[in-house]
Amino acid sequence: MKLQSKLMAVATAVVLLAGHAYGAEPANDSVTFPAVTSAWLEGGTFVNVDNLRQVAPGVSKDQLYNLLGRPHFSEGMFAVKEWDYLFNFRTGKGNEFVSCQYKVLFDDNYNVKSSHWKDPACAAYLVPPAPPKPVVAVAPAPAPAAAPQPARRIALGADGLFRFGGGSLADLQPEGRRKVQALATDIQREVKSIKSIVVTGHADRLGSPARNEALSQQRAETIRQLLVQGGIEGGVIRAVGAGQSQPLVDCAGARQSPALVSCLQPNRRVEVDVIGE
Secondary structure (H helix, E strand, O other), rough: OOOOOOOOOOOOOOOOOOOHHHOOOEOOOOOOOOOOHHHOOOOOOOOOOHHHOOOOOOOOOOHHHEEEEEOOOOEEEEOOOOOEEEEEEEOOOOOEEEEEEEEEEEEEOOOOEEEEOHHHHHOOOOOOOOOOOOOOOOOOOOOOOOOOOOEEEEEEEEHHHHHOOOOOOEEOOHHHHHHHHHHHHHHHOOOOOOOEEEEEEOOOOOOOHHHHHHHHHHHHHHHHHHHHHHHHHHHHEEEEEEOOOOOOOOOOOOOOOHHHHHHHHHHOOOEEEEEEE
16 A cells, blocks of 8 residues: 555645646536535635635545635535535625635545535635736746656644644654654655655644744654664655744634644644655
C-alpha cells in the first residue's frame, strides 16, 4: 500500500483544472439545504477561497476536512454522505459581505461526488481576478532548469498527535506515537534514497504569536526526534516552526470557545515534506 493511502490526512501537491476549482453545480430539486438558523456555528465563517477552489470530484473526506474544516451543520462527521457549510464572502464594498450556503455530496467511498451552491451566483466569488496587463516587454524565457526531486507532503493533525496545547514527548498521545512510527517505516520502505525531510509544525491563532511559534517549533522537534528513533538519519531531517502564519481555515471569533477551538482544528498540524527517489 502506498504511503499516501495509509495516513488519515494527506496533503499532496495537486494541480487542479480551472473548471474543477469552482465548477460547483447549481442546486436542483434533489439537492436540499438546511435552514441557516440550524447551523451550529452562527453566522458561518470567512472561508479561505484558495482552499475552496481546490474542492473537486475525487477529493477525499479527510482532504476536504483539511481544506474547509468541519461542516457547519449537524449532519455528523463520518458515516454521512453530505456536508453543509455557511461561507461568507467580502463584496469589496467596505465591510459588506454576503453569506452563501454550500453543500458537498460524497460517493460510496466517501470521496467528493459533487458540490452545490444554494445560490448559483455565489460561485462568482471563487473566480480569480483578471491579471493586470503587462506594461513592459516580456524578457526572454530562461533556459529550462533541471527537474527538481519529487516531493511528498504528509500532513498530520496535531490534535491526533498531542494533547491540546502540547508539543513535547510527554504530551504525545499513544495513537500519535504509533502514527509517527508507522510513518518512519513507510518513508524508509517507499523512498529508496532520502535527500531531505522538513518537519514543519503549525499552531492556530489562539494565544500569543510568540507562544504559538515556540509551540509549533516544539511539535516539529518532537516529530523529528521520533523519526530519528524510527531509523531515519537525523542529518537529513530539519525541524521548522511556522507558528500561526500559515492557517488552512479562517474562523470568526476572538474569544476562545469550544466552537472556535473546533473550527481552528485544521490549523493545528505537523507537515512532513520528503524529498528523495
